[in-house]
Amino acid sequence: xxxxxxxxxxxxxxxxxxxxxxxxxxxxxxxxxxxxxxxxxxxxxxxxxxxxxxxxxxxxxxxxxxxxxxxxxxxxxxxxxxxxxxxxxxxxxxxxxxxxxxxxxxxxxxxxxxxxxxxxxxxxxxxxxxxxxxxxxxxxxxxxxxxxxxxxxxxxxxxxxxxxxxxxxxxxxxxxxxxxxxxxxxxxxxxxxxxxxxxxxxxxxxxxxxxxxxxxxxxxxxxxxxxxxxxxxxxxxxxxxx
Numbered sequence: 100x101x102x103x104x105x106x107x108x109x110x111x112x113x114x115x116x117x118x119x120x121x122x123x124x125x126x127x128x129x130x131x132x133x134x135x136x137x138x139x140x141x142x143x144x145x146x147x148x149x150x151x152x153x154x155x156x157x158x159x160x161x162x163x164x165x166x167x168x169x170x171x172x173x174x175x176x177x178x179x180x181x182x183x184x185x186x187x188x189x190x191x192x193x194x195x196x197x198x199x200x201x202x203x204x205x206x207x208x209x210x211x212x213x214x215x216x217x218x219x220x221x222x223x224x225x226x227x228x229x230x231x232x233x234x235x236x237x238x239x240x241x242x243x244x245x246x247x248x249x250x251x252x253x254x255x256x257x258x259x260x261x262x263x264x265x266x267x268x269x270x271x272x273x274x275x276x277x278x279x280x281x282x283x284x285x286x287x288x289x290x291x292x293x294x295x296x297x298x299x300x301x302x303x304x305x306x307x308x309x310x311x312x313x314x315x316x317x318x319x320x321x322x323x324x325x326x327x328x329x330x331x332x333x334x335x336x337x338x339x340x341x
Contacts, residue, residue: 192227197228221325261316
């Protein structure tokens, strides 16, 4: 692989198989992405496209943020693509050794990251240094963890018990005089965990209540490092309320 301290040296995605803690991995080292204003040449656009395709192939996406530069527009674009693709994700803040720090630096940097990448609030953050190898040993274990969360399957009985408790604490709101009724839920898929909620009228299922249920599921089952998806479906004749 051709590497350099200069961003953008790597032009293609390179597969590197390796083993850590008895587990086999394939690392896809993608092309470094420059700021959007600098993406003018065809080869640079091609690097971006190859990075997006690498995300499609990946099970876990490691979002590498330059600690000195912070989150760029390209970082947001790539992170958003990984989120929409339903990929497990970890945020790695590299070059952490280069920053001057005090006892508030980690908390302040974390708050900034969460604000800039608001759609990745579920992704764990690891402050690392490729140069000094600081915390690099934690990455494989964390990769396995978020991959398991991305593949997590919840039994229908357990899911509906949690759903029933959530409805009791905060009942669904009424929209235009019609109250939303949720009859039961089931998990339809993994990678990412996907849930279908059967309701009386999907059109009155407001996104804010959907977000409330997503937060309840995360508090109960964690789902650390993975997006989860909820969708509403109209009731069948034989459906019963939870």
